[in-house]
Amino acid sequence: MRVVPLISAGYDSNAYVLLAERVAVIDTGLSAESMRSRLAGVVQPEDVEVVVNTHAHIDHCGGNGAFANARVMLHELDAEAAESGSFYGTASLFGTGSAWKPERLLREGMKIELGDAELEVIHTPGHTPGSICLYLREERALFSGDTLFAGGSFGRTDLEGGNMRQLVESLRRIAELEIEVLYPGHLEVVEGEEARECVEVACEAAERFI
């Protein structure tokens, strides 16, 4: 298994390609067109079997349509935002997005099997009610969506469905994990000591808001 980060320079979220026995993509950016061009030279979109969205903001799931053969997974608490096409107000914020329906609804503790890798679902509400982080325990790697970023910054909670108190609790949960690599939803990937530090910094900083 190998993780290929597709780091975004613009409004798109980062996307992560997991080249496992079953190829998976975590988050898909704003549009299918942009997603397809970002995948060039990494994987054919039709070879992707699993798409997981860390939450139902349109900059993280707007590119799902690039994957004709994938089973799309989202936390159950964010399903309504995707099915209604509101995406917690981010469809109007970004001026794009059409409704879609997840094929597998995720909950805390569920496992996503990829053959030679397994993702654990950690429910981390706050940025949205159904935000999740995905943990590759063997690699001590955490895909943190918009819950936690490099440098100890964290996702906004002022959009529809956001909740600062929940976000603080979610950051505290993440702080209990062993993290060697942090793959956030925006900005750069962080490794080693720096990754552990950014969890602590985020916890401290977020606690000041409640």
Ligand SMILES: [Zn+2]
């Ligand atoms: Zn978001």
